[in-house]
Amino acid sequence: MLSRSTNLCEVRIVIAPDSFTGTLTAAQAALAIKTGWEKTTKADFFLAPMSDGGPGFIDAIEFGFGGNKSHHQITGLEGTTITAPILVVGKTAYIESHLIVGPQFITKQPRTPDKYTSKGIGELINIAVQQGCQTIFVGVGGTASIDGGAGILETVEKEKLGDVELVAATDVDVLLLGNRGAAKGFGEQKGASKELIEELEKKHEQLAQSTPKRKDNKDASQMLGAGAGGGIGFALMALGANRVSGLELVTESFDLANEITNSDLVITGEGKLDWQTLRGKVITGVAEIANESAISCLALCGQVIAGKRELAAAGIVGAYGCIEEGEDLPEDPFMALVFLAERVSRTWSQ
Structure with a gap:
């Protein structure tokens, strides 16, 4: 469980950053901010590394809830064997898609997104069921796969799910198909050509048509979040999963709203703070909680590109970057x- 300071200090600071993509995990970023801030200020710090279901999901849950982490050999993004973790808290398992099908597992260029598989996620779900877990949360985000979740559907032993509750933790609410869907909405950034995007869209249409409706008679492809993770959301929902906000799940694990209410300052941050970030969930979500309690919220980032008006609209009173636009990343x-x-x-x- 999270350890907290019991020192009686005049100032209480909540540090709740997202990961700094490619450089620091959310936990490392929180520790770095604390280390620097305490050089000048005596304070009671509460560290709450954030995630919206993407990178850092398991670390954030473990930081907040504790639990036991085990590692298993499964099928990776390119079909090779990799090792990935499951976090178990009581009878609840947490799986992070990014640690199974994230872009860090791409070893061959040019990228071949039509050949990437989500099978390993299904394998970890099977393992969690075998371990007796009654609820399985799957963080969906930060993925390179775009198979519509076909690998999951082909792998999960559906007859063994029984009363196991599946939950997709994601803050992307797009459908499987269409211009904002898994293929057309995210295919280009995952390395698919225009021609391949059209092929993937057709494959997803066929997958949706051939996949039975859920027990509640809903078509999973028409459910919000089905297009998350290249269709991982669709596969989970087709298996009966409900969708929850990844960020809300993490903030609840820290009881963040209460911690912020009892603080004097909130510090969040991420690698690159721009207009796209402000349309996201973590920084704006933390700032929103702070504003509800009339607590000032700062953002310490790798780089800040967003303008003052955009920052003010998001509830951030000050944003600072390690480097200016165009500068190289720091060595450390x-x-x-x-x-x-x-x-x-x-x-x-x-």
């Missing part, structure tokens, strides 16, 4: 964030 991202936190703290501690 952790220490760069430590130095940034120390510098900003001198202003905010006055």
Whole structure:
């Protein structure tokens, strides 16, 4: 479980960053900010590394809930064997799609998204069922696969699911098909050509038509979130999963709203803060909770591109970056964030 300081301090600071993609996990970012800030300020810090169901999902849940993590050999994105974790808290299992089908597993160029498989997620679901888990949360985000979840549907032993509750944790609410769906909406960023995107859309249409409706008679392809993770959402929902907000699940694990209400300052952050980030969930979600309690929210980031008006509209009173636009990434991202936190703290501690 999360350890907390019991020191009686005048200032209480909640640090709740997202991951800094490719450089720092959310937990590392939170620690770096704390390390820098405490150089100038005596405070009671509450660390709450965030995730919206994508990268860092399991780490965030483990930081908040504790649990036991085990590692298993399964099928990876390109069909080779990889090792991936399951986090078990009581009778509840947590699986992170990013750690199974994330882009970090791509070893061959050019990318071949039509050949990537989500099979390993299905294998971990089977393992969780075998371990006696009654509820299985699957964080959906940060993926490179775009098979419509076919690998999951082909692998999960449906007859053994029984009364096991499946839950898809995602903050992407797109459908499986259509211009904003798994193929047409996300295919290009996953390396698919225009021609391949059309082929994938047709495959997803065929998959949707051949997949039986759920027990509640709903068509999973028409459910919000079905297009998340290249169709992983669809497969999970076809198996009976409900969808929850990944960010809400993580914030609840920390009782973040209550922690922020009892704080003096909130600090969030991520790698690159731009207009796309502000349309996302983590930074804006944390800022929204802070604003509801009239607590100031800062963002310490790798780089800040968003303008002051955009930041103010999102409820962020100040945003600071380790580097300026166009500069190279720092050799030591952790220490760069430590130095940034120390510098900003001198202003905010006055």
